[in-house]
Amino acid sequence: MIDDLDLDLDLHLDLTPVVAEQPDPMLFATVSGAHLYGFPSQDSDLDLRGVHLLPAADLVGLREPEETRSRTWVRYGVEMDLVTHDLRKFVRLMLRRNGYVLEQLLSPLVVHTTDAHRELAALAPGVLTSHHAHHYRGFAATQWRLFEKTGELKPLLYTFRVLLTGIHLMRSGEVQAHLPTLAEGPDAPGCLPELIAAKAEREHGSADVDHARVAADVERLHATLDAAQSASALPDAPRAHDALHDFLVRVRLGVMPAGSTALRP
Numbered sequence: 502m503i504d505d506l507d508l509d510l511d512l513h514l515d516l517t518p519v520v521a522e523q524p525d526p527m528l529f530a531t532v533s534g535a536h537l538y539g540f541p542s543q544d545s546d547l548d549l550r551g552v553h554l555l556p557a558a559d560l561v562g563l564r565e566p567e568e569t570r571s572r573t574w575v576r577y578g579v580e581m582d583l584v585t586h587d588l589r590k591f592v593r594l595m596l597r598r599n600g601y602v603l604e605q606l607l608s609p610l611v612v613h614t615t616d617a618h619r620e621l622a623a624l625a626p627g628v629l630t631s632h633h634a635h636h637y638r639g640f641a642a643t644q645w646r647l648f649e650k651t652g653e654l655k656p657l658l659y660t661f662r663v664l665l666t667g668i669h670l671m672r673s674g675e676v677q678a679h680l681p682t683l684a685e686g687p688d689a690p691g692c693l694p695e696l697i698a699a700k701a702e703r704e705h706g707s708a709d710v711d712h713a714r715v716a717a718d719v720e721r722l723h724a725t726l727d728a729a730q731s732a733s734a735l736p737d738a739p740r741a742h743d744a745l746h747d748f749l750v751r752v753r754l755g756v757m758p759a760g761s762t763a764l765r766p
Contacts, residue, residue, distance in 0.1 A: 519549065519576075519583065520613040528552040528588060528752070529618035532610035533601075539681040540658050540697045542704040546573075546580035549612060550605040552621075553585045557753055560589070588752060592621075592745050595628045600636040600666070603628070604678045617752050624748060627741025629674055634730040637667025638723065645719055654700055654708040657715060661696075664722040665689060671729035688725055690718040 520527050534548030535541040559566045568590040572583045586594065586602075594602045606622055640663045647656040658680065665683040670676055677683060684693040692710065699709070708715075 516549070516612045519581070523553060523570075523585070525553045525555055527585070527613055527615075528554060528621070529606070529614050530583075530585070530612040531605055531608035532612065533605050533608060534582075535700075537604065537608050537610055537678055538658075538662050539679045540662075540700045542700055542702065544704050546582055549581060549583040550608075551583070551585045551613070552588050552591045552618075554752065555587045589749060592749055595625070596739050596742060596745065598630060598633045598636055600633055600640075600663075600670075600676070603676050604666075607676050608678075617748075620748060624741050624744055625676075626674065627744060628739040629670070629676075629735055630738060631671065631730050631733040631735040632737070633735070634667050634671055634726055634733075637663045637670070638726060641667075641719070641723070648708070652707050654696060654706055655704070657708045657710070658696060658700055660719055661690065661693060661722070664719070664726055667726050668722065668729045671726065671733040671735065674735060688722065690715070690722075692718075 516530070520530055528551070530549055530551035531537075532548065533550045535545045536547065553570065555566055555568070566587065568587040570583075570585050574581055591602060591606075595606070603625055606618075606625055641660050644656040644659040644663065647653075648660060662678070662680045662683070665680070665686065665688065666676070666678055668688055669683060669686070680693065681697060683689060684697070692715070696708070696710070699706075
């Protein structure tokens with residue numbers, strides 16, 4: 502049950518049934534999306550992300566395994582979106598400079614956790630590389646094009662968020678996806694608090710901004726990200742490949758330390 506976490510949402514949701522309804526064991530489930538990023542609106546849906554564990558037989562037989570599951574429904578009057586990956590696929594994504602899965606794994610908004618979740622999170626620093634900048638740079642370019650096409654506030658905030666996340670990661674080796682926190686840094690445009698407040702009022706709406714000014718801010722942040730990547734102390738390649746392989750085998754075979762059952766966050 503999410504009750505002590507700052508979701509920027511006036512709801513206390515018992516999400517235990519969501520986890521219990523899944524057909525295979527869940528290693529973890531966390532909140533992602535706008536709530537994690539710190540700019541949900543009153544009508545934002547709730548994005549849940551996690552990892553399920555397929556039986557070994559599902560991976561060695563002739564049938565295609567259900568490595569990714571996606572479901573959307575309404576509960577408590579809130580639209581919920583749940584996407585989970587089998588552990589093997591999730592680990593492979595971790596090794597492919599995928600910022601999305603790291604943000605999901607390390608999200609502080611925890612719905613369901615296990616010992617395996619905590620061990621996997623502890624291995625996350627070993628997959629961070631300077632090349633993760635490409636993920637955030639590419640996502641920012643996509644969101645900026647969407648902003649230019651629609652003029653909506655949401656893709657503009659996403660543009661700023663991913664650029665600032667990428668810069669912070671290159672400099673500190675820390676995955677920080679919360680835009681209000683990033684907005685306190687020296688590189689953040691001064692308009693961010695106002696834009697975040699405006700997003701809270703409506704999920705979809707036009708951005709009341711000086712286009713030339715925000716374009717200059719985005720261009721500056723791209724240059725800052727480039728410089729941060731060049732100066733980053735992060736390695737060129739993941740270092741945790743073998744450790745993740747061993748972890749995956751142990752979890753799949755059920756060889757985990759005592760206390761691997763689901764625990765409250």
